[in-house]
Amino acid sequence: MKKFIPAAVLLLLIGWCLWSWFAPPGRIVEIVQRGRVTARLDLSRETGSRTIDILAPGGGLNRLLVEKGRVKVLCADCPGRDCVKMGWLRSASLPLVCLPHGLTVRYAPHSEGELDSLSQ
Amino acid sequence: MDGNWRKRGGNIMKKFLGFAAVVLLALGVWYGWKHFTKTRKHGVSFYAMDTPVTLTAYGPRGREALSRAHARVKQIESELSVTDPRSDIGQLNAAGGAPVQVSEDTAALTSFALHMNALTDGAFDPTLYPVLRAWGFTTEKHRVPEADELAELLKLTGADRVRLSGRALRLDEGSMLDLGGIGKGFAGDEALASIAAAGVESALINLGGNVQTLGLRPDGEKWRIGIKSPGGGLIGVLRIAAEAVVTSGGYERFFTGPDGRIYWHILDPLTGAPARSGVISATAVGPKGRICDAMSTAYFVMGAEKAAAYWKEHGGPGFILLSEDGKLWISEDLNARFTVDPAYAEAEVTVVRR
Numbered sequence: 455m456k457k458f459i460p461a462a463v464l465l466l467l468i469g470w471c472l473w474s475w476f477a478p479p480g481r482i483v484e485i486v487q488r489g490r491v492t493a494r495l496d497l498s499r500e501t502g503s504r505t506i507d508i509l510a511p512g513g514g515l516n517r518l519l520v521e522k523g524r525v526k527v528l529c530a531d532c533p534g535r536d537c538v539k540m541g542w543l544r545s546a547s548l549p550l551v552c553l554p555h556g557l558t559v560r561y562a563p564h565s566e567g568e569l570d571s572l573s574q
Numbered sequence: 575m576d577g578n579w580r581k582r583g584g585n586i587m588k589k590f591l592g593f594a595a596v597v598l599l600a601l602g603v604w605y606g607w608k609h610f611t612k613t614r615k616h617g618v619s620f621y622a623m624d625t626p627v628t629l630t631a632y633g634p635r636g637r638e639a640l641s642r643a644h645a646r647v648k649q650i651e652s653e654l655s656v657t658d659p660r661s662d663i664g665q666l667n668a669a670g671g672a673p674v675q676v677s678e679d680t681a682a683l684t685s686f687a688l689h690m691n692a693l694t695d696g697a698f699d700p701t702l703y704p705v706l707r708a709w710g711f712t713t714e715k716h717r718v719p720e721a722d723e724l725a726e727l728l729k730l731t732g733a734d735r736v737r738l739s740g741r742a743l744r745l746d747e748g749s750m751l752d753l754g755g756i757g758k759g760f761a762g763d764e765a766l767a768s769i770a771a772a773g774v775e776s777a778l779i780n781l782g783g784n785v786q787t788l789g790l791r792p793d794g795e796k797w798r799i800g801i802k803s804p805g806g807g808l809i810g811v812l813r814i815a816a817e818a819v820v821t822s823g824g825y826e827r828f829f830t831g832p833d834g835r836i837y838w839h840i841l842d843p844l845t846g847a848p849a850r851s852g853v854i855s856a857t858a859v860g861p862k863g864r865i866c867d868a869m870s871t872a873y874f875v876m877g878a879e880k881a882a883a884y885w886k887e888h889g890g891p892g893f894i895l896l897s898e899d900g901k902l903w904i905s906e907d908l909n910a911r912f913t914v915d916p917a918y919a920e921a922e923v924t925v926v927r928r
Contacts, residue, residue, distance in 0.1 A: 471606060544800055574802035
């Protein structure tokens, strides 16, 4: 019986490796403030619709709207409101960025949106 | 005797099975590792040419490729910037009519800009900077210039104000050159060339909304590119292989005038005022970023009918145009791989055939 334990552990390890290599990417979103990840959201687990207020360290507010599978900046008190104009986060290669508040909302590494990129 | 043979046969079988298991395991790990390195994603984001840039490359050489591409984009920015007095263009615009020796990039791109100006019958014009400045689009201090002022400024514009001889570039006094309309497309082409030269087969870059791709996605599928709608959502999703997708829209930079009208930064070279051709979003799709960059602006200025006629006559990048009355115009080469967003499901679609 003892003989089988290493084999079973090895099999589990291989299984885990294969899963992490081939698993479909999730919908994890990171909230980054001044270069540091301050929160993570799993969009696939969201139910209904909610807002999250993000206060910038130097003052300033961005309000996120989070729904199942999607997130956007609903409103903000930054000058250009470019983050709001960007609409929903659709692609890993085009994060929502609020330069004045040093805020980025992006898909986590290995997560991806429904689109590869956005032409605008 | 028989028993011994059976025992030995069983041992050999066991050894063989053990060996086979190890080989299978090694093959599995090797395959998994190959797949992992081939699809491994490398990304870098930075600010250049007054816009956010995101470069993504897949595979084992991705990191090195991105650092080369990053350096190339920054180099092009330093040559072409219209606001940097040390750049080729900055020096040229301040030279008061004197000739300026420019870099190879600037000379090649100027020659290309003049070519596109002639090809589009002036719809793409790289000399509109004095007019753009009068509208305040360069300083964000927006205003609506008087007709007389525009007429005076338009005298300074036109491709014949630019003289290029080898790498010596000269402007008429008061005229200005701005390669911003094709600079991003050019930087995209050059960045992808750097990435390809480093041995990467799959990459996607986004320069301020200009999307350009190398090869296919790492899973062998086509890239899925959303085309942004002026309303904030999507017009639709386009599937592309190695191509550039460039969209020009009045929604990118605009202001509301004292008369309540919206004024955007894409100007009609004939009037010096925001181009009101009926098209509010023009997307150009083709193999070269610089051509798509010029043509998306030209299609926007031309309007749907003229753009369709141009494409029938000259070919060039395919297009997806959205008019202010909500109609879509799509060239036939893109039609089969473009999925209209549900928001435009009711829109009248005209497929333009050559």
